Amino acid sequence: MGYLCDYCGDQRSMVYCRSDAACLCLSCDRNVHSANILSKRHSRTLICERCHSQPALVRCAEERVSLCQNCDWMGHGASTSSSTHKRQTIRSYSGCPSAAELSSIWSSILDSPTGGESTCEQEMGLMSINENSSGNDPGPSENASGSVGVNSVTSMAKASVWPSSSSVPEINAASQVLDLPDESENATFPKLSFPGIKGPALSANDDLYADLDMDEVDLNFENYEELFGVALNNSEELFENGGIDSLFEATEMSGADSNCQSAVAAEGSVGQVNAMPACSNAASADSAMSTKTEPLLCFARQQSSLSFSGPNGETTAGDYQDCGASSMLLLGEPPWCPPSQDASLQSANRNDAVMRYKEKKKMRKFDKRVRYASRKARADVRKRVKGRFVKAGDVYDYDPLNQTRSC
DNA sequence: CTCTCCTCTCTGACCACATTTGAAA
DNA sequence: ACTTTCAAATGTGGTCAGAGAGGAG
Numbered sequence A: 001m002g003y004l005c006d007y008c009g010d011q012r013s014m015v016y017c018r019s020d021a022a023c024l025c026l027s028c029d030r031n032v033h034s035a036n037i038l039s040k041r042h043s044r045t046l047i048c049e050r051c052h053s054q055p056a057l058v059r060c061a062e063e064r065v066s067l068c069q070n071c072d073w074m075g076h077g078a079s080t081s082s083s084t085h086k087r088q089t090i091r092s093y094s095g096c097p098s099a100a101e102l103s104s105i106w107s108s109i110l111d112s113p114t115g116g117e118s119t120c121e122q123e124m125g126l127m128s129i130n131e132n133s134s135g136n137d138p139g140p141s142e143n144a145s146g147s148v149g150v151n152s153v154t155s156m157a158k159a160s161v162w163p164s165s166s167s168v169p170e171i172n173a174a175s176q177v178l179d180l181p182d183e184s185e186n187a188t189f190p191k192l193s194f195p196g197i198k199g200p201a202l203s204a205n206d207d208l209y210a211d212l213d214m215d216e217v218d219l220n221f222e223n224y225e226e227l228f229g230v231a232l233n234n235s236e237e238l239f240e241n242g243g244i245d246s247l248f249e250a251t252e253m254s255g256a257d258s259n260c261q262s263a264v265a266a267e268g269s270v271g272q273v274n275a276m277p278a279c280s281n282a283a284s285a286d287s288a289m290s291t292k293t294e295p296l297l298c299f300a301r302q303q304s305s306l307s308f309s310g311p312n313g314e315t316t317a318g319d320y321q322d323c324g325a326s327s328m329l330l331l332g333e334p335p336w337c338p339p340s341q342d343a344s345l346q347s348a349n350r351n352d353a354v355m356r357y358k359e360k361k362k363m364r365k366f367d368k369r370v371r372y373a374s375r376k377a378r379a380d381v382r383k384r385v386k387g388r389f390v391k392a393g394d395v396y397d398y399d400p401l402n403q404t405r406s407c
Numbered sequence B: 001c002t003c004t005c006c007t008c009t010c011t012g013a014c015c016a017c018a019t020t021t022g023a024a025a
Numbered sequence C: 001a002c003t004t005t006c007a008a009a010t011g012t013g014g015t016c017a018g019a020g021a022g023g024a025g
Helices: A026-033 A069-076 A099-110 A119-125 A131-136 A140-146 A150-159 A183-187 A207-211 A221-228 A235-240 A243-256 A258-267 A282-297 A317-322 A325-329 A343-363 A373-381
Strands: A015-017 A022-024 A044-046 A058-060 A065-067 A087-089
Touching: A015 A026, A022 A026, A058 A069, A065 A069
Parallel strands: none
Antiparallel strands: A015 A022, A015 A044, A058 A065, A058 A087
């Protein structure tokens, strides 16, 4: 799978789009994701240079390769001689960054000591889309949705590619390397801007921000890390940031799926959060919300050293990457645990947030992960009768290709 | 307060068949 | 140990039926 671009089938694939489950060359990436405002929100990252099938999460400085979680474990496990290799977290991006912007985003991880031009840099030189095509993009006021998303915010700020200072998020660029957390930075409260939010950067403390529908934002692992790497002062902000989805899903899973708990014992990796299965379940999350709200808020504190595994006890990088809950658990002391004082106010705020959360949950459509694109491709063109597949040559009432009927 | 009826939402089953998996040779 | 063969299992999407929730009378 995936040495070549899934779209053009010609160029070597460089980035992975989770929303499309596709490996794309940089040129096609920009083509595809400049199509509309929704596609611009897709979060992309580099492809693992080992398995060429998963999005890379880290860059090994020693080997100068980008690796997915799985390959990182395989290559840098505690039992391997490479376990001491210095790795940097690779950030994803959204929007339609230019070659220069991509270069800035990845500059810290793709710098080659040898001075040679990396494959990525070569690819960026081949990007076929006219850089001026961004003129069709939303103006500065829509920068948050049309340009580089929150995941690359720090890099972009560092590179000073934001079109105007008013839209530049006030985030310390030093936080770019995630595996070197800086307590002092977390102590401050940076202003965040999000894809899909028009206008200047909004403060997370801003009341206007309270009605932000985070369901429309491409929240992935990195997003959560961005969102919760800063100090959230109460549970309200947690709800509004969409993190509650992951928290509740994680909690539901821990309660309902005994395999998850057994995996904790099996892996026994204290302080290390490993993989999360895609245990999303709206109904279960709702039930969890309605019945276990209070204890749940402190769940992450109690389970901060949890490891999760899939329903079969297996762990995949894909699962890990698709679930934001693990990042919640990385935070250690959860700031959303309500303090004892002013409990009634906190409770009221929480109830409001719970109500809004439920409404959003209703509206939310969980992405179905397609494991085999080839099967999806076949199903997409297969003729049906009342939604059921029919034998080739049989009469059908629905043809996905022609929207016609044979009878 | 309870019951019935109606509407709406959600969930799972169904279908064919290429692909994937795992066992056997 | 490795390769080949083959059978069984898997997964894919649109539609429908049934279950359940909730409101009105």
